[in-house]
Amino acid sequence: MNTPVDITTESITLQIDDKDVSCRKGETVLQVARENGIDIPTLCYMEGLTVWGGCRLCMVEIAGSPKLQAACATVCMEGMNICTKSPRLENYRRMIVELLFAERNHVCSVCVSNGHCELQSMAVKLGIDHVRFAYRFPHLEVDNSHDRMRMDHNRCILCSRCVRVCAEVEGAHTKDIKGRGVLAAIIHDLDQNWGESSTCTSCGKCVNICPTGALTHRGTAVGEMTKKTTFLPYLTLMREAQL
Amino acid sequence: MTTPTAKPTVATVWLDGCSGCHMSLMDLDERLITLAGLVDVLHSPVVDQKQFPPQVDLTLVEGAVSSEEDLHKALIIRARSKLVVALGDCAVTGNVPAMRNYFDRSDLFDRAYVENAQEPTTPEERRVVLPVVGVPPLRPHATALHEVIKVDMFLPGCPPPADAIWYLLTEILAGRTPVTTTVSRFGK
Numbered sequence: 001m002n003t004p005v006d007i008t009t010e011s012i013t014l015q016i017d018d019k020d021v022s023c024r025k026g027e028t029v030l031q032v033a034r035e036n037g038i039d040i041p042t043l044c045y046m047e048g049l050t051v052w053g054g055c056r057l058c059m060v061e062i063a064g065s066p067k068l069q070a071a072c073a074t075v076c077m078e079g080m081n082i083c084t085k086s087p088r089l090e091n092y093r094r095m096i097v098e099l100l101f102a103e104r105n106h107v108c109s110v111c112v113s114n115g116h117c118e119l120q121s122m123a124v125k126l127g128i129d130h131v132r133f134a135y136r137f138p139h140l141e142v143d144n145s146h147d148r149m150r151m152d153h154n155r156c157i158l159c160s161r162c163v164r165v166c167a168e169v170e171g172a173h174t175k176d177i178k179g180r181g182v183l184a185a186i187i188h189d190l191d192q193n194w195g196e197s198s199t200c201t202s203c204g205k206c207v208n209i210c211p212t213g214a215l216t217h218r219g220t221a222v223g224e225m226t227k228k229t230t231f232l233p234y235l236t237l238m239r240e241a242q243l
Numbered sequence: 244m245t246t247p248t249a250k251p252t253v254a255t256v257w258l259d260g261c262s263g264c265h266m267s268l269m270d271l272d273e274r275l276i277t278l279a280g281l282v283d284v285l286h287s288p289v290v291d292q293k294q295f296p297p298q299v300d301l302t303l304v305e306g307a308v309s310s311e312e313d314l315h316k317a318l319i320i321r322a323r324s325k326l327v328v329a330l331g332d333c334a335v336t337g338n339v340p341a342m343r344n345y346f347d348r349s350d351l352f353d354r355a356y357v358e359n360a361q362e363p364t365t366p367e368e369r370r371v372v373l374p375v376v377g378v379p380p381l382r383p384h385a386t387a388l389h390e391v392i393k394v395d396m397f398l399p400g401c402p403p404p405a406d407a408i409w410y411l412l413t414e415i416l417a418g419r420t421p422v423t424t425t426v427s428r429f430g431k
Contacts, residue, residue, distance in 0.1 A: 101429075111430065140345075
């Protein structure tokens with residue numbers, strides 16, 4: 001479920017940040033880097049869900065290729081020489097996160113996820129102390145129609161983790177994405193209010209998997225919303241054991 | 244203005260913010276006494292000097308640029324300060340004052356002075372008495388400081404913790420460039 005192609009037992013060797021590493025054929029650059037203690041930042045990637053390749057934070061340089069590649073969606077090849085940290089990559093990663101802040105209304109100080117937010121901690125990790133792009137300040141809705149959970153489109157970064165966990169793990173596929181570009185948004189069923197969805201099982205996986213304050217439990221005040229993602233590796237492991 | 248023997252001069256300014264960043268500055272507690280020995284504070288909400296001085300070495304700016312007066316002050320600050328620091332999330336990002344940006348200004352005024360007001364009796368009468376004389380006009384958007392002037396350093400946080408302010412000041416006074424994300428972050 002994690003990789004674009006099946007992992008085989010065949011072993012290959014490659015270099016990541018001048019370090020010789022080996023892996024099984026079919027593993028992705030991101031998996032192998034993390035197995036070897038090399039950190040590549042991600043927001044949309046989630047172990048246990050299909051690869052999305054949407055946030056572009058895991059972009060790496062591959063020797064001999066002029067294009068940057070998303071480490072989460074790039075399968076390791078024999079003899080690859082990969083660079084995960086460079087001024088060029090760091091600049092792009094900063095720009096990506098700054099653009100996420102500028103695109104919607106991430107008012108950290110009054111957000112229920114303040115202090116427990118992956119976007120916020122990513123800004124710290126990348127040394128972002130201000131956003132160089134003009135904020136868009138779009139007028140976005142908060143869907144309060146569900147009796148236990150809340151969708152705040154102001155905080156959404158469209159990582160699609162909620163869509164994937166709902167479709168692939170819960171099997172409900174209540175959530176999806178409508179529209180393109182800045183008009184894209186998470187929807188429930190046929191773009192209905194969440195509370196009116198006939199497919200939502202109210203399992204809450206989407207809330208726990210959401211990296212920001214976009215999906216939260218109701219009744220939480222500033223900084224009170226903490227997420228628990230430990231269920232996902234557990235469920236994945238149990239399912240693989242059953243197959 | 245400064246001579247080689249004089250202490251560095253500092254100003255602090257409060258634009259569209261809640262004063263929380265200045266409260267955090269006050270939270271330096273006994274370090275304020277040390278600070279008083281290191282710098283001369285020429286202009287601040289806590290100093291009885293109404294006009295911005297002709298020249299200062301360092302200005303800390305709290306708050307977003309929300310009104311025409313804020314913009315006017317920001318331009319003066321930039322022209323007269325060697326170093327401008329955006330202090331706290333409102334100055335750095337727009338933060339809470341910028342939450343009005345999703346709405347049109349006329350809707351805001353309606354909300355504040357017509358819908359939520361008691362006097363005069365009818366909404367039509369209240370609309371006539373909108374405060375426009377002697378108050379600075381609101382700009383269409385409340386914005387971060389660096390959207391209107393060049394800002395040299397940024398200290399995020401709502402408010403930035405006193406320790407972060409102390410780190411910023413001592414690093415600047417030591418001639419170093421503070422890396423503020425090591426001590427604070429958006430929303431801290």
